[in-house]
Amino acid sequence: MSPEPSLVATETAAAADVGTAAKETLEDYTLRFAPRSYRKWSPGVVAVSALGGIAYLADFSIGANIGISYGTTNALWGILVFAVVIFATGFPLAFYAARYNLDLDLITRGSGFGYYGSVVTNVIFATFTFIFFALEGSIMAQGLQLGLGIPLWLGYAISTLIIFPLVVYGMSLLSKLQLWTTPLWLVLMVLPFAYLLITHPESVNSFFAYQGANGQGAPSLASIMLAAGVCLSLIAQIAEQIDYLRFMPPKTPENSRRWWAAMILAGPGWVIFGAIKQVIGLFLAVYIIANIAGGTAVANQPVHQFLEIYQDIMPGWAALTLAVVLVVISQIKINVTNAYSGSLAWTNSYTRVTKHYPGRLVFLGVNLLIALILMEANMFDFLNTILGFYANCGIAWVVVVASDIAINKYLLKISPKEPEFRRGMIYSFNPVGFGSMLIAAGVSILAFFGALGSGIQPFSPLVAIGLGLVLPPVIALATKGKYYLRRTNDGIDLPMYDEHGNPSGDVLGCHVCRQDFERPDMVACHTHDAHVCSLCLSTDKVGDHVLPATRP
Incomplete structure (x- = not known):
């Protein structure tokens, strides 16, 4: 027959x-579970590799931009809000990824979204990767223009094309790249900040007294939340950390302490380093504005921040060389992660929708092309607006998944504790996460654009956080958890x-x-x-x- x-x-x-x-x-x-046979790295190697991916200089720009807009006091409080939210929401996600060896998309499927429902979160994450790839590529192009006289348009292309061959072999190559470049990167980043603290102690007082470009940086809850909103655009960074953490070795009684330390440090702990970089970026910007003629125009550009300080320490040619080296190393370290994670997100979505697996490299090219278009469109000039808008989507997604894991799985026990991501085992859509995210993102975006009134507008991140936290348990209880497992x-x-x-x-x-x-x-x-x-x-x-x- x-x-x-x-x-x-x-x-x-x-x-x-x-x-x-x-x-x-x-x-x-x-697109699949990371098997035990492939996970040969120690917890320490995985952690260092994951933290190598946060070597980006965008934090310096973000810290400088929010300080220039809202003053030092509001910026520092905004950075603190950002750090607390990121750590609290990132902890359950990082633990789940390291414990069960899944990326955030696979976690999202079984944490309230369903097999097809998590496709929309993949698009959100892919958007994060090409926005920040473009931002980092723009910074690298600025460095190439300053150091080598390369036009910006060509610098954008170089900063994009150089990444492709480095991402082909995934974690096996990325782990080596991050390990070998991190020590030099740390020295180059910390040197100018330490120099200013030692040789220009008065810069500390100037830093805390800075009132912003318009001189109206008095403490204000609205300004704090606007600053926090820009910083919180980085909330999806936890997904990139998880792309490394999914390769953690099995947790055993023998390695338990090292396993937990690596998971916390490289998971939610990334925000500690991110917050420090934002503060340093603001500190360097204030110093340049106060001490360098015409410094206001370049104070938010990391390559100029470091160049100006290096020039106080060493000859001009050496300062320029080190500034360019720092920028190039930083951008390569983070953009290999952006490109890798973005290719995973696009491939995952395409495969589920079309039932065809084209291979990750196809969408590696797609992600890099989108980022290059953004760079050529000079997105650097609209950074605060782009990041503030994106933050509402990213917050809604991450907070909803964290709420489902922490509250629905471990507290209420209405969501299955162990993850499930396989087709046929879960429903196509689950209203618990999918519905919660759409509502939280939609309402917070309306607030961001002032549709709910000018008084609520600065607090759109809080709207996304509040709804993203409360709605999953409410909907799970209302539906009695019946849409989790098919x-x-x-x-x-x-x-x-x-x-x-x-x-x-x-x-x-x-x-x-x-x-x-x-x-x-x-x-x-x-x-x-x-x-x-x-x-x-x-x-x-x-x-x-x-x-x-x-x-x-």
Whole structure:
């Protein structure tokens, strides 16, 4: 008897993707659980690699911009609000990623959004990566123009093209790049700040007395929240940290202390370093405005911030060289992460919607192209507005997922504690997270543009935080949690977790792509007495492999 046409179509479609699926080592386990066999790095190496990705200089620009706009006092309080919110929301996400070895998209699927519902959050995250790639690329182009006389338009292209070959091999190359460049980057960044504190102690008083460009920087709750809103555009950075943290080794009694320290430091702890950089950026900007003729025009540009201080320490040629080296190293360190994470986000969305896996490199090119267009459009001149608007979307997403994990999973226990991301095991859409995010983002964006009144406008980040925190448990209780799991049994008898609660390392074969994958990535096939991996399920165009909604 010949196979049914639908089954033939399924196998043909799956076979077309076998070539790309077979390159999972190169593709760094795109779209799927990171297996134990691949996670050979120690907690310390993973942490250093993850923190290497926050070497960006955008923090210096952000700190300078909010200080120039709102004065030092309001900026510092805004940075503190930003740090507290980022740490509190990032902790449950980072723990979940490191514990279960999933990226934030896979976590989002089972944390209230559903299989297709999390596509919208992927778009939000991809937007984050190309916005900040463009911002960092613009800073690098400024450095190339200053140091080598390269026109900005050409500098934008160079800062984009240089990243592509570095991102091809994913985590294996990125970990080495971050480890080797971090010491030099730290020295170059800290040197000018330490120099000013030692040789110009009066700059500290000038810093705290600075009232902003318009001289109206008196303490104001509205100004604090406007400053915090710009900083909070970085809230999606936790997703990039998680792209490294998903490669944490299994947590055991022997490595528990090191595991926790690495997870906290490289997860929510990134914001400590981010906040410090924002304060330093503001400090350098105030010094330049007060002491350098025409300094106001360049005070928010990191390359000029460092160049002006380096020139006080060493000959001009050496100062210029070090400033350019710092900018280039910083931009390469962060933009390989932006490009890598953005390619994952776009690929994940495209694969689920079209049921076709084109490979991560296709969308690496897409992400870089969008970033280059933004740079050529001179987005640097509209930084505060772009980041303030984006913050509302990013906050809504991250806070909703954090609320579902911390409250619905661990406190109310209405959401399944263990993650689920596999097609067929979860519903296409879950109103708990998907609905909460749309409401929180929509209302906060209305507030941001003044549609809810000028009095509420500065507090749009608080609107997003409040709604994102409260709505998930409210909707979960109202729906009795019935939209989390489509099935509770994946048809495989092997246990999902080992004796320490880590994802199992047992290996099973996928009968579609003929590759072996670990237990958490596998599901029983509906039409065969065999197993199928999560990626082949995602590319199953007719759904023949997908288990039915009810138990057999």
